[in-house]
Amino acid sequence: RRPKNFPPGPPVWPILGNILDLSLENPLKDFERLKKTYGNVYRVILADYGSSWKEQRRFALMNLRNFGMGKDSMEERIHGEIQYTVDTLEKSIGKSFSPQNMFHNAASNIICQVLFGKRFEYQDETMKTLVQCFTENAKIANGPWAMVIRSFTFQLTMYILDLHFAGTDTTSNTLLTGFLYLMNYPQVQERCQQEIDMVLEGKDQASSEDRNNMPYVQAVIHEFQRVANTVPLSVFHCTTKDTELNGYSIPKGTLIIPNLTSVLNEEGQWKFPNEFNPENFLNDQGEFVKPEAFMPFSAGPRMCLGEGLARMELFLFTVTLLRKFKFIWPEDAGEPDFTPVYGVTLTPKPYRMKVQLRVSQKIPNL
């Protein structure tokens, strides 16, 4: 009973379909019926705008805050995790290797520490399965059947999956994209390293506050996010009342698909919309500026609630790794392919990297 366009996925989907007597030909109809039967969707990302979503969002923010989002303790946790990434990279010096799992595991562990109070070793089987499931699901989750699966009320389980997914795939794919570009734009990498060495001279490690003294690094990280375009269609929304926008009438209940890709690449909004160029975020004086069109976290009341955590992770990972290592595109890797693989999140095509320890007298304890 697998319909023609059924996305590849675990056999549990057709089995569930049979149990629930779904038509399997019209997921939207099934979705509406299931919603009526099983009530509201008690999650964060996909919850309808209303009291349940408000409660879940408050709960999520409270948890993240209690566990230190935006505070020193979260910074320490991130640095703790970076140390494992550094160890992994040190073991790979001189070899060409794939960084995919390394960044996914690192981002996953940071959110796991908030959700489960523990991290997992990179070789841990649970961790490997979890990361693999999320990576695969990000590719199939905008298929019609995903809507049906989402309509079940598993409460807390779905909430944890939401936060884990939202906090892992997004951050790791941004880092993967960033390092892909850094290897292929060595002059950008070197300029970041000069700024990092200068600002962190004599310090053991970077802190979020150092962002203010690193306009170039800030510009580069924002440019990672712009070109990575990690969540190209954001999350689908729906008008909660009849709406007028730029002369168009949009009736209540219309599906709205935000197109973040178009904003992040729009002619007229960026100095260099179609190339990787940190100048997009620098003014004539070399100061960091953030154009209004920079909205990888979307906008409005539903905008990403993990923005603060994500920005902290991107900064601390980039700075710490660039301070210690030089990242090199392997000689036998051929021409880089920057075309992403489509899904709910965009992923760079799998690639390999090489690292060298940087010879710098200015790194005290690393």
Ligand code: HEM
């Ligand atoms: C570079 C990293 C990230 C990017 C680009 C990103 C992007 C987004 C986008 C575009 C949305 C949809 C907003 C909308 O519906 O209009 C979103 C929602 C969300 N994000 Fe993120 N995100 C990132 C990291 C994180 C992290 C680390 C967390 C973990 C705490 C997180 C948690 C969430 C949650 C819970 C929502 C749903 C908010 C709601 O519906 O009220 N995100 N994110």
